Amino acid sequence: MRHMVPGDDAILTHLRRGALEYCVLALLAQEPRYGLDIARRLGADGVLLGSEGTLYPLLARLRRSGLVTTTWQESPEGPPRRYYTLTADGRDALEAFRRTWKPFREAVEMTLGPTAHPPGGAG
Amino acid sequence: MNIADHQVVRDYLDELDRMLQGLDPVQRTEVVDGVREHIDASLADRPDARDEDVRAVLADLGPASAVAEEAYAARPDAAPATPPQRVPVLARGWVPRVVGVGTGVVLVLTFLALSMTHGGLSESGGCSGGVCETSVDYSASLPSAVAVLLAVSWLWLPLVALATSTELWTPREKVILVVLVPGAVVAVLGLSDLGWALTHAEVGPTVGAWTGTALGFVGGGIALRRLTSRAGDRVPAS
Numbered sequence: 001m002r003h004m005v006p007g008d009d010a011i012l013t014h015l016r017r018g019a020l021e022y023c024v025l026a027l028l029a030q031e032p033r034y035g036l037d038i039a040r041r042l043g044a045d046g047v048l049l050g051s052e053g054t055l056y057p058l059l060a061r062l063r064r065s066g067l068v069t070t071t072w073q074e075s076p077e078g079p080p081r082r083y084y085t086l087t088a089d090g091r092d093a094l095e096a097f098r099r100t101w102k103p104f105r106e107a108v109e110m111t112l113g114p115t116a117h118p119p120g121g122a123g
Numbered sequence: 124m125n126i127a128d129h130q131v132v133r134d135y136l137d138e139l140d141r142m143l144q145g146l147d148p149v150q151r152t153e154v155v156d157g158v159r160e161h162i163d164a165s166l167a168d169r170p171d172a173r174d175e176d177v178r179a180v181l182a183d184l185g186p187a188s189a190v191a192e193e194a195y196a197a198r199p200d201a202a203p204a205t206p207p208q209r210v211p212v213l214a215r216g217w218v219p220r221v222v223g224v225g226t227g228v229v230l231v232l233t234f235l236a237l238s239m240t241h242g243g244l245s246e247s248g249g250c251s252g253g254v255c256e257t258s259v260d261y262s263a264s265l266p267s268a269v270a271v272l273l274a275v276s277w278l279w280l281p282l283v284a285l286a287t288s289t290e291l292w293t294p295r296e297k298v299i300l301v302v303l304v305p306g307a308v309v310a311v312l313g314l315s316d317l318g319w320a321l322t323h324a325e326v327g328p329t330v331g332a333w334t335g336t337a338l339g340f341v342g343g344g345i346a347l348r349r350l351t352s353r354a355g356d357r358v359p360a361s
């Protein structure tokens with residue numbers, strides 16, 4: 001896990017609130033996945049997920065909102081596992097995020113820029 | 124590997140459950156279940172996981188307080204547009220109970236129906252000139268099988284429909300539930316037929332029928348109990 005200065009944590013938390021659930025939806029766009037799989041993929045660099053456990057409240061919220069559902073499937077190692085699947089609403093939400101994220105991200109990056117220019121200046 | 128064997132895991136999950144007391148009970152159970160399944164899956168291929176393996180998994184999960192904080196976090200759209208979602212009606216506790224008890228009743232009825240057909244055996248005999256002979260005959264069992272299954276279908280088919288519609292069983296488990304009753308019938312009648320074919324005497328179908336009963340009905344009953352209990356564990360609390 002990356003070592004963060006205090007203060008970065010608060011900002012990161014807020015940024016995650018906006019985008020993380022759409023990252024989860026994006027992981028489920030190709031195929032259903034089980035919790036540990038999602039946690040490992042998102043948690044690897046410590047940027048998207050502070051700790052793997054914080055995934056589970058997020059998944060519970062996504063289920064409550066009807067964006068994902070769960071099924072039980074046989075697993076090669078051990079007992080059957082709970083798999084998370086994207087619903088039609090989930091797909092719509094993901095597409096809406098994709099449409100919005102790109103212009104948002106570009107606007108933020110342009111505004112932050114290598115050096116900030118006053119409005120109207122060359123970007 | 125039974126994670127309940129590890130006190131550290133029990134303590135972690137208990138602490139998490141306590142910290143989530145303020146949540147909607149369905150949400151609380153889902154979060155704790157999700158974390159428990161995560162731990163199970165992490166240690167699935169290490170049947171004799173040592174304490175340090177378990178602690179590593181818990182370290183990656185992070186403190187229970189962080190999970191709880193995330194669970195209580197205000198979201199940008201804090202008020203959900205739809206009311207808090209209730210547990211879907213087919214995922215509730217009554218489903219495994221109804222399927223379990225109902226299929227059990229079907230098995231008993233089927234067994235009684237089969238035993239009343241006397242395994243297709245019939246005796247005929249005649250005496251002539253002071254010598255009496257009896258001969259045993261055995262009739263094909265397929266009509267019996269069809270008749271028995273039709274007789275219980277009014278109860279059996281709705282149970283099959285229910286079992287296949289719920290999310291509480293895996294596809295493979297659903298297949299087992301569907302073939303359970305016809306499988307028991309086929310086992311008894313099939314082995315009975317086989318016994319006749321091998322011996323052409325009363326002992327053949329009798330042994331076959333009893334073997335089929337043990338495999339089909341007793342075995343089926345055990346499988347039914349196990350699957351019902353598994354599904355019961357998967358029901359979210361409400």
